[in-house]
Amino acid sequence: MATTADFRNGLCIEFNNGLFTIVQFQHVKPGKGPAFVRTKLKSLTTGKVIDNTFSAGHKVTLARIERRPYQFLYQDDMGYNFMHNETFEQISLSEELIPSTDLMKEGQNVEIVFHAETETPLTCDLPPFVILEIVYTEPGIKGDTTSSTAMKSAELETGTKVNVPLFINTGDKIKVDTRDRSYSERVKE
Numbered sequence: 001m002a003t004t005a006d007f008r009n010g011l012c013i014e015f016n017n018g019l020f021t022i023v024q025f026q027h028v029k030p031g032k033g034p035a036f037v038r039t040k041l042k043s044l045t046t047g048k049v050i051d052n053t054f055s056a057g058h059k060v061t062l063a064r065i066e067r068r069p070y071q072f073l074y075q076d077d078m079g080y081n082f083m084h085n086e087t088f089e090q091i092s093l094s095e096e097l098i099p100s101t102d103l104m105k106e107g108q109n110v111e112i113v114f115h116a117e118t119e120t121p122l123t124c125d126l127p128p129f130v131i132l133e134i135v136y137t138e139p140g141i142k143g144d145t146t147s148s149t150a151m152k153s154a155e156l157e158t159g160t161k162v163n164v165p166l167f168i169n170t171g172d173k174i175k176v177d178t179r180d181r182s183y184s185e186r187v188k189e
Helices: none
Strands: 012-015 018-028 036-043 051-056 059-062 065-076 079-084 092-094 109-115 122-124 129-137 153-157 160-165 173-177 180-185
Touching: 065 122, 092 122, 153 173, 160 173, 160 180
Parallel strands: none
Antiparallel strands: 012 018, 012 059, 018 036, 036 051, 065 079, 065 109, 079 092, 109 122, 129 153, 129 173, 153 160, 173 180
């Protein structure tokens, strides 16, 4: 058991018969009335973020989770297949547990989060940035800008599309932010 004084970002707790991680929290001590803690909790099963307020000193049950390194192997009709990097054990996950399947290519290293007591996989986390190659984009025309941040659509090797600056060409490798699916920078070879 823990109390609201133990809250920190990333802490996993059992709440409303589910597992949640604390995305954000704030201790509030109003001038009048008791102190309380405002939180944003993300469900590990559905991915939804909810707001909740706990009274100060409220007891919560901590959930033990483990992050294990895996490598994406391939996709088939059973789901997405991964191999543990140290034990070479293979598991298959459904698409609902993986937030950005279209940014994942074969050989990609990921972290799979497991509930330690039940050994059930909860979610698959991609690294913050992945490097992917542009397979098609329209050529940028010099002087074709209306603002300093002109963008164009580009198709990546995984089949997904992102907006990139005009100077990016077919064959370039770029770094893509997996959290908001945006272009980050061009990668020099």
